[in-house]
Amino acid sequence: MVRSFTLSSDLGHPLAYAALVLALASLVLLVFELQRRRGAGILVALTGLVATALLTLAVLRPASVFSRGSVVGPRVVLLADRSRSIDLPGDQGSRRETLVHAVEQVKKAAGKARLRVLGFGEGAPLPWDPTAPSASADAAPAGHSDLGAALMSLASRAEERPASIVVLSDGRLDRPSESMPGQAVIEELRGLRVPVHVVSLASKSPPDASIRAVRAAGAAVAHQPLPLTIQIGCDGGLACEDLTVSARELIDGGPPALLASGVAHLEHGDATVELSITLDRAGPRIVEVAIQAPDGDAIPDNDRRLIAFDVARDRVRVLHVAGRPTYDVRALRMWLKSDASVDVVTFFILRTHTDDVKASEEDLALIPFPVDELFSEHLPSFDAVVLQDFNAAPYNLLRHLPALARYVEHGGGLIMVGGPDSFAGGHYAGTRLADVLPVALDQGPTEGAFDLASFVPAYTDVARAAPVLRPLRGFNGDALPEMVGANRVGDARPGSFVLWTHPKIKTSTGAPMPLLALGEKGDGRSIALAIDGTYRLSYSSLGSETAGRAHAALWDALLGWLMRDPRYEPAQIELLSQCMAGVPLSLRVRPLPGSEGVLNVEVARLERRDVVVRKQDRVLKGGELATVDVGKLEPGGYTARVWVGTGPSTRRDFACERGGDEWADSRPDEARLRAIANATGGEFLRASEAGQLPLPPATEVAAERRVEPVMPPWAWTLLAAAALGVHWIARRKTGLA
Secondary structure, eight states, X not given: OEEEEEOOTTSOHHHHHHHHHHHHHHHHHHHHHHHHOTTXXXXXXXXXXXXXXXXXXXXXXXXXXXXXXXXXXXXXXXEEEOBGGGGSBOSSSBHHHHHHHHHHXXXXXXXXXXXXXXXXXXXXXXXXXXXXXXXXXXXXXXXXXXXXXHHHHHHHOSSOOOSEEEEEXXXXXXXXXXXXXXXXXXXXXXXXXXXXXXXXXXXXXXXXXXXXXXXXXXXXXXXXXXXXXXXXXXXXXXXXXXXXXXXXXXXXXXXXXXXXXXXXXXXXXXXXXXXXXXXXXXXXXXXXXXXXXXXXXXXXXGGEEEEEEEEBOSSEEEEEEESSOOHHXXXXXXXXXXXXXXXXXXXXXXXXXXXXXXXXXXXXXXXXXXXHHIIIIIGGGOSEEEEESOOSTXXXXXXXXXXXXXXXHTTOEEEEEOSTTSGGGGTOTTSTGXXXXXXXXXXXXXXXXXXXXXXXXXXXXXXXHOGGGHHHHHHHXXXXXXXXXXXXXXXXXXXXXXXXXXXEEEOTTSSXXXXXXXXXXXTEEEEEEOBSOGGXXXXXXXXXXXXXXXXXXXXXHHHHHXXXXXXXXXXXXXXXXXXXXXXXXXXXXXXXXXXXXXXXXXXXXXXXXXXXXXXXXXXXXXXXXXXXXXXXXOSEEEEEEEEXXXXXXEEEEEEEBSSGGGGTOOOOOHHHHHHHHHHHTOOEEEGGGGGGOOOOOOXXXXXXEEEEESSOHHHHHHHHHHHHHHHXXXXXXXXXX
């Protein structure tokens, strides 16, 4: 119960003020009168003062107010930065440790204030208390620090408006930008007029050399130069003059390939380097941009940035090498030349070393096969190589087979098409190139390596679900024309999948011999087509029913699969969030319709090709979504492969960084924080001063109120009359009456 005093409720404020003015005037006149009559005693003064006071109280009639209620503290919102930049070094320990200490100080000094702690990062702020034991598990560190979105969310919520907002950050914000941050914050508050106090978590830059930004000029297109602008920074007293900058492409199963390098000449801690890189393979590619930082660098993780490029393809460059001008060779070459999206270079062997030539070299229009030039200098410029019925021994190709195998492992595509001089018949068995084919080749004499019997290829169960044969089956269903001749090959290699098999010939293990098999090796893909009769899809009774379009449907799909066209991938893979080291990562997988079986997931490092995650999930049907948790990964480039049952696999390359963009620039930005506080009427404080925040006072809410007069009106009147009488008597005795 709280007691206070008030005046009579039936007396308005103007009358109360008039009574006080008259009382004051009476006292002034009394003092003036006493000064004129110096013989007047102190008794007159005291009785006059008492009489005036009692008369005034009789007019005002004071009353006692007894109230019972509660005190409601102001609503204060604490916006704590939960981006990855708070894990950087601060003035004392990490900025996260400073944040925890600052929030604890604010809580201790809050008094009756109603604090609500939210974490801001991307989008609307989330409930997050960094001082709680489970703070690290409540919300993963954000990849951005968007203070603008957090303030806009607070201003638009249909709830009690905060009396003040407290921002705890290092100032390394995505929004508001460095340009006029105060005005931007006022606009983002959308008319919410509250002070925004700011607590700075760091004031000093750590010794750090970093790649602050990597910008590409335009889209990445295969075989075309891509200019990169790389911004380098050096702060915190670290001695930086000239830093070597390199750009490398991460290769699946092989060492990174150097694309470009340069030297950054730093002035006042900043430098910009222009590098031009050329990516020869389409699809998702991971490029590493790195600097050689000097000794004393406190944050080595931002010395390397991993950039994911989705490389497009202007035209598919195909090298077509054929051993002889057969019907199958002619049909394939005609299709390659007719497709405007394919840039084909074709070489036919029309004159062999055993031909009896009666003319001189000057009189011959035919040029020798440029095997050394093609496979030494120009091989990386091609997206795919087609070896069709080509014998490697007579034309010095054997010595280039290791380079051709490395070309496939580093992302190239290879199709080996059958014929008497292909596969084992072309002296490929036991070579380095045989290791990248999707089927094994038996070593032995080349005689008998090609079977001349007629047959109709048989579809496998995998082929009926594989998207790569869906266009062909859309024309012919499971029907295929009769073909003559097949190369004898071995079993499919692990990880490969077979689409066509021979109806009669078996491998050494008793399995049906593969005729069409697809596989991956390292970063590239290869196809083994152990027949030379696909032209029959156009030139046969079955081909006439489709006007020859089945042949184009087959080869368009095979080349598309080789180039990782999404239309022919058996599944779609996407990351549910950006991959950050130490943060759980999940993949979303959607197999295409028609596939059914156990979902298999494999995640491996690009550089070393060591598998870090291997999981089997539930049974999926085509088109059904599945979310697979792959756990926490270390920094680096990764490739994820998924397949359903025994079907073909789908691959997705991605990069995982320790700090990402949030660690690219480790300098705190107190100037931006101070501008935000000044523009909104808030206070700027360092973390050590967080307990001195000027929070609004509490508000009392009354639940019960009772008014009682101090004395009845007649009592005030009686006392005032008595006092006036005493004063009159005193005046009479002193001669003032």
